[in-house]
Amino acid sequence: MYGDFMGNFRNKLIRFMYGRYGFDQLCFALLVVCFILMAINSVVRSPVIGIIMWIILAWMTFRSLSKNIYKRQKENEKFLKFWNFVKIKWSVIKTKGSITYRRIKDIKTHRYRKCPHCKAVLRLPKKRGRHAVDCPRCHKEFKVRVWM
Ligand SMILES: [Zn+2]
Structure with a gap:
């Protein structure tokens, strides 16, 4: 019975996600940002941070359920470019003697x-x-x- 239910749920989920974009690096980054904000907010308790958190979560959900896969891929590419730039900058800063x-x-x-x-x-x-x-x-x- 339980296995049936889970199987059913899985099938429904697969059908629901069919043709949708899913999870990518940008989604993952947004999730990480959300967790960081959550940690900060457990100390400062700012409603502004709370709202920003919800906006990020909503954006993340929108992206993974989106059917415009091409556009989402472009966004992810842009993010990866930006992230590479940050990584390079950071490694330059970290180099002793720089x-x-x-x-x-x-x-x-x-x-x-x-x-x-x-x-x-x-x-x-x-x-x-x-x-x-x-x-x-x-x-x-x-x-x-x-x-x-
Ligand atoms: Zn000189």
Whole structure:
């Protein structure tokens, strides 16, 4: 009896999903975002986050039940392109010795500026205001301004 019911349910589900788009990487990403928002919301309890969560869930459901498979595939392609871009950016930031990594690491003590003459990136001790710097590479002087 139970097996029959499950089999029936499965058949109905398969028939229902026939010709529909289903689940893809973008759906998965939306689900992950939803879980993250849920975790955040269990602490902050913001109705705005709650609404955003429902919108994301609705969008996810709409996408997987959609019959416009071509359009959904295009969306997923765009998402994958974006995701690759993020991954590359992140790996560049993570690389020790990369300018961005050093910039973040030294943010309290140093500022990085490009010499306008020879384009060398210089690591300058953080000193607020305007001052002149002698480039150690081309020995020309240029002005820098450090806001904060
Ligand atoms: Zn220079």
